[in-house]
Amino acid sequence: VEQSSRALPVDLRDWRLGVWRRFLTAHARISRDLGRELEHDVGMPLAWYDVLLQLAEAPERRLRMADLADAVLLSRSGLSRLVDRIQRAGLVRRERSEEDLRSTFTVLTAEGVHRLRAAVPVHLSGVRAHFLDQLDDDRLRALDDALTCLTGPAE
């Protein structure tokens, strides 16, 4: 009752596919570790950090919902709910645009700046420990080069 050992194409043994799998593994592990550390050390989900940081770097510390959604790699509805939660915690507030009443800005509050300031060093040291410090400068540059091919230069 043994089934054929040639159930799947040889293609699948190609070493190049292993690169894709390693990419997934690296992403899953590092993200999980960074998320856990941030949650443990400053009690903040990684998704919140992402939002707060994007706002902190933006002019006037505010962004339209659609732009923020793109920046944090989330759907519009996903971002809308994420902002709900962060707003409930007082770290951002919504402001209607005065030029175009359809638009909403999410604005970083003083409390948001405060909490972000506490989170930044923790997250940075995590990115260093799990990502940057694992790669010497040549490898990091090579990685950047490859990633730029994958995302396009302007991102």
Added chain:
Amino acid sequence: VEQSSRALPVDLRDWRLGVWRRFLTAHARISRDLGRELEHDVGMPLAWYDVLLQLAEAPERRLRMADLADAVLLSRSGLSRLVDRIQRAGLVRRERSEEDLRSTFTVLTAEGVHRLRAAVPVHLSGVRAHFLDQLDDDRLRALDDALTCLTGPAE
């Protein structure tokens, strides 16, 4: 009422952090596209594909729950529920281990092999289009090298 423009440390402007962000962007985009294409073309979630492929490559086309969870980068409970759904669709079945009654094997069914066969070429061509074909051989090797530093060699 202007706030300080020096709210956050200069560290954040380091180009090396941009590499991490690009990594996230590349992962999010490519995963999303691969998932959509697989769902559209063969009506199968990427998570199912992952499970079926791991089983197809395993000896006797079966794996213990814990090993399968590790292989597809999911928590134990997450996998348990994922297997529930795939089993309900008839693509895998559970088999209790005879040596150790605590263990459960997930086994690929004939229908599972069939559905996987249809999915493989679609997914492979997606990985080529969105990932492999964007990188020449040198870049792919360099990427592999960097990822190996991040995950350890044996994964």
Added chain:
DNA sequence: CAAGATTGATAAATCAATCTTT
């Protein structure tokens, strides 16, 4: 009690539909 797996409660993401303003 520890290991393997599952289940309950909960959190968070998505698509499609909706509401408001242009």
Added chain:
DNA sequence: AAAGATTGATTTATCAATCTTG
């Protein structure tokens, strides 16, 4: 009607607690 944003229904993931076997 289209753009910007939100909401409803659904899906899927997680942690903590539980159940079963070693």
